[in-house]
Amino acid sequence: MEVAPPLSSIHHRLMRNSGCNHQRNAAPASVVAISSSYKSRGFRISFPTNTDSLKSCFSGAGALGSLKHYRWRFSIPSTSSVSSDKSYPQYVVTIRNDHPQNADFPRSYSRKEKKPFKVPIIELRRAARERLKKRKDQPRRPVSPPKNGLVIKSLIPLAYDVFNARITLINNLKELLKVVPVHACGWCDEIHVGPVGHPFKSCKGPNSSMRKGLHEWTNATVEDILPPVEAYHLYDRLGKRISHDERFSIPRIPAVVELCIQAGVEISDLPTKRRRKSIIRIGKKEFVDADESELPDPVPEAPIIPLLTELPDSQIQAPSDDEEKLLLAEETLQAWEKMRRGAKRLMRMYPVRVCGYCPEVHVGPTGHKAQNCGAHKHQQRNGQHGWQSAVLDDLIPPRFVWHVPNADGPPLKRELRSFYGKAPVVVEICVQAGANVPEQYKPTMRLDVGIPSDVREAEMVV
Known part of the structure; x- marks a missing residue:
């Protein structure tokens, strides 16, 4: 539907109802699509090039770029309604900011705040x-592994892959x-990937x-990149719980390694x-263990997949050229995704x-x-832990860092902080080494956001 003749009338009424004063003959610069609930017709509205008028329009509601869901009701005149002097049909403009490239950063919880449950208590x-209702008057079913003490054989190769990854x-x-410079703060746990550290005043360490x-x-x-998350190694995962007096006698190993061992990885x-x-x-x-005396003696078997070992720092060599660095970054990114x-x-x-x-x-x-x-407030709990189901980020913390759009360009500016994105530190290191950005990390990296060149240009952004 062509609305060229009444477009200026629509534009004038739209701005007049919003409390904006501007010139009616301003040239259109941007267009917002309108979803109509009246006869399912679509329209287009043009905004003026004068950004001051737009700033004054949204001065009471905040910047347009910060709005995620904003509704604007106005009326559109038609030839029939103008000639018959009837009321204009009502339309609703819904401006959405749900572009998949611009997702919110993961929330950082305070130390004084309890973590949310993986599944809400009401749902649990x-x-x-529901389980009690289904189990009522029903015969008890045999328990499936790993609750019955056995190992899930189909997941043993996966456990070896996670360990090697x-x-x-x-x-x-x-x-x-x-070859990639990575900086860590000497007072807090924040890190930054780039030639120089970022200038943001976000340190919360001692004497900050x-x-x-x-x-x-x-x-x-x-x-610093992979925070050590350790857990107690259990000889019998169905045995008695570790008491307070045994806390120093039981070895602690990385939690991912303990998960792989319980899933079937054999380590001498x-x-x-x-x-x-x-x-x-x-x-x-x-429970009691079943009698295994009738079974033949177990024969030690070789591991399904050979286990890798960590290389000492003396054997580590830097990549010789850019091609080798690119292949190394791609392999590192694949290992990160495979492990998680x-x-x-x-x-x-x-x-x-x-x-x-x-x-x-x-x-x-x-x-x-x-x-x-x-x-x-651990004194109120006598130092006891409040156990709940863990999520993947508890086992393998991703540690989000600021994304540097161009490692060879100018450093990050403190005034343009709202324009920069974030990415896990492993992903940021691999990207700066030449690897392609994975799709699942693009929303928080804000790759489609145009970064202003100076503060004056940033203030003009609506």
Whole structure:
């Protein structure tokens, strides 16, 4: 439908109802599509090139770019309505800012705030009631692995792949750190990938007020990129819970390694109990092991997939040329995705617990009893952890950092902070080394946002 003659009338009425004063003959610069609920017709509205008029229009509602969902009701005259002097049909303009390239950053929770549950409590209670209704007057079904003490054989190769992907990721990051500059703050846990550290005043470490929130950058290590999340190694994952007195006698290993061991990975230095028959349940929390004397003696088998080992720092060599660096970055990105994707599948069958107040992680059906929680108001809980189901980011923290659009260009500016995006530190390192950006990380990296050249240009953005 062509609305060229009444377009200026629509434009004038639209701005007049919004409290804007502008010239009626201003040239159109941008167009917003309108969804009509009247006879399913579509229209187009042109805005003037004068940005001051747009600023005055949205001065009460905030900048247009910051609005996610904004409705604007106005009327459109037609030839029949004007000639018959009837009321104009009503239309609703819905301006949406849901472009997939511009997603919100992941929320960072305060140390004084409890983590949200993986599934809300109301949903858990509702699901429990449904299970009780279905189980009523029904014969008890046999328990499936891994709840019966056996290992899920179909997930054993996946556990080996996750273990080797973690080792590959660590070895490749050691090589990339020699060619990609990564900085870590000496007072807090923030890191930055780029030639120089970012200038944002976001340090919350000791004496940060004396430094006015500025960071003191040092060279980062692999432990800064992949935070060590450790858990207790369980010889029997269905055995008794670890008491407070046993907290120093049981070894602690990386939580991802413990998850792989419980899923079937055999490591000689970390033995674990493997059952060949299902357990016999006596009560809800009591069971006995089945008699395995009739079975033949177990024969030690070679691992399905050879296990990799971490390389010492003395054997790490930097990539010789750009092509080798690009291949190394692609391999590192694939190892990162393979580890996270495989660990997520393992967590669906092998439960992982996390404390709702601190980063403590426990791989097993129930958390340990060690009273070593030092989070906010731990005195009221006597140092006990508040165990709940863990998510993937609890087991493998991604650690989002600021995305540098051009590593060879100018450094980030403090005044243009709202225009920059974020990405996991491993992804940012690989991207700056030449790898392609994965699709799932593009929404938070804001690759389609035009970054102004100076502060004056940023103030003109609507």
